[in-house]
Amino acid sequence: MLHLLVFSVFGLICVAGAINLLVQRHPINSALSLVVVMGSLAVEYLLLGAEFVAAVQVIVYAGAIMVLFVFVIMLLNAGVEERSKGSRVAMLFGVPGVLIGTVLVAWVLLARSGTGNVAVGALPGPPKVIGWLLFHDFLLPFEVTSVLVLIAIMGAVVLASHPGSKQPDKREG
């Protein structure tokens, strides 16, 4: 009972945040509603027992990636978004399509997916076990993603630095 209550409260917050992201015209409001979505998703992870995933979700997603988004919005001083022709076509055809698809998927899931019930903390994912898995069963993917991150860092530095402008003169320090 309590489980269902917590699940539905945070699920509703989640969906409300996601819809608010779509409705808001200003990117900073969208970014903040996405932070709300991520925070309530962390609670859902906790309900499923994935404590480490929940913590990392808050630290990495809400605390780092979204801060980066907010930072870029502030840096570029992004204003209210303007609606143009392309979006009207997408709204006419895309949105109903997505809606129909979602309803279909939801119906299949609810009516005949054959999945059981889950209790609170159904599958605990303590950091120790996750770490063991990462460094044994998933060692190769782990190393590959580390290379990916390295490439991303270098790419970001190259892309965001002013094209053509020379490195500023080395001062002291």
Next chain:
Amino acid sequence: MVPLSYYLVLSGILFACGVTGFLIKRNIITVFMSIELMLNGVNLSFVAFAAQWHALSGQVFVFFVMVVAAAEATVGLAIIIAVYRTRETLNVDRINLLKL
């Protein structure tokens, strides 16, 4: 006890919201945020399926998704900054030329 399908439906709704945002939003930063929303929806289904099959690898996958999302966010935002510098707009409809 909550049916697992509720979690999956929630994940589906989040994904659909992400797709919708990707279609209707015109600000490139918001479009990008919609992609993050889709990834979040997928992550929830990963964790839910991990609970269904009692396999922790589902949770490990979430970390990989997060790492990829972080890498994507850094490069993507750097591209957005570069685009803004040359075109001074964030509207995706106006960024329609390969070369200025």
Next chain:
Amino acid sequence: MTLSVFILVSVIKIVVALGILLTAVAYTVWLERKVVGHIQNRWGPTRVGPFGLLQPLADGVKFIFKEDLLPPHVYKPLYIAAPMIALIFALTSISVIPIGNWVTVLGIHTPLEITDVNIGLLIVLGITSLGVYGVALAGWSSNSKYSLLGGLRAGAQMVSYEISLGLSLVGVLIMAGSFNLREIVDAQSGTFWGFIPRWNIFQGQIVAFFIYLMAAYAETNRIPFDLPEAETELVAGYHTEYSAMKFAMFFMAEYANMITVACLATLLFLGGWNGPHRFGPPLLQAVLPVFWFAVKIFAFLFLYIWVRGTLPRFRYDQLMAFGWKFLLPLAIANLVITALIVALRA
């Protein structure tokens, strides 16, 4: 323990913890003014109460009765929400920080913290990493150039130093093998050769402690890294446009963050509530751990204030270079060496 008793105990603990934290915040401000005053050969607050001890109270009353200005050019919802976000996250992070062993009062066995979770450290890091939103949004929503620059600086600075901060803690985590703050403290009990305590700082984590210290100064926006609110160039940085209680919220958030950082440093590096407590009657022995904990926090806060009274402010490019080119490689090197030693010992 039944559910109603559990809720009652939790509410009592939350009220007590909040009371202690807010009092500590108020008296940290007093301490700072007093110590900085003496460093600069002044007296600091002396007029209100003996030694100016009632000064925080007077300040609070003043903040409440000041006019709450709402500048016309701000983006209202976020302008109002930003200080609340900052304060809420600053206060929430105290909830998983233990200040002593388990105690039994009136037949109820309970830990000396609001809740004992096994990923306590991660929760503290997560909540404090959300605190940056308050600062960044305050800077953006004020719609003024000083605020925006302060907010941008704060965002970049806090995200950059969070990496070094997190990496400096990993060494400790490797040695303790747990995210639970209680277990980390327990791993530091005992002494080497009977007199050197087995605190992590004496177990080869002194470099990590240094990194943590530097990163913590930057995370809490304190001198020498207080670029987001550098008075001489940015007026007051992100809270330029704020007044009265909203300003007070930022102020309280800053000091609450300082206390959280001091708590973490005490728990992770300075042995928590461990100390020479094998004397006196049973009641004294029960209270002494909390006393040692408070003493260590006080020492850490004193260091904070001492540095503030001593060092000048960095330049912004120096700050970034220091964080990325010196602290981060040092933290990684420390992590690698610690891991190597632990692996060889095992």
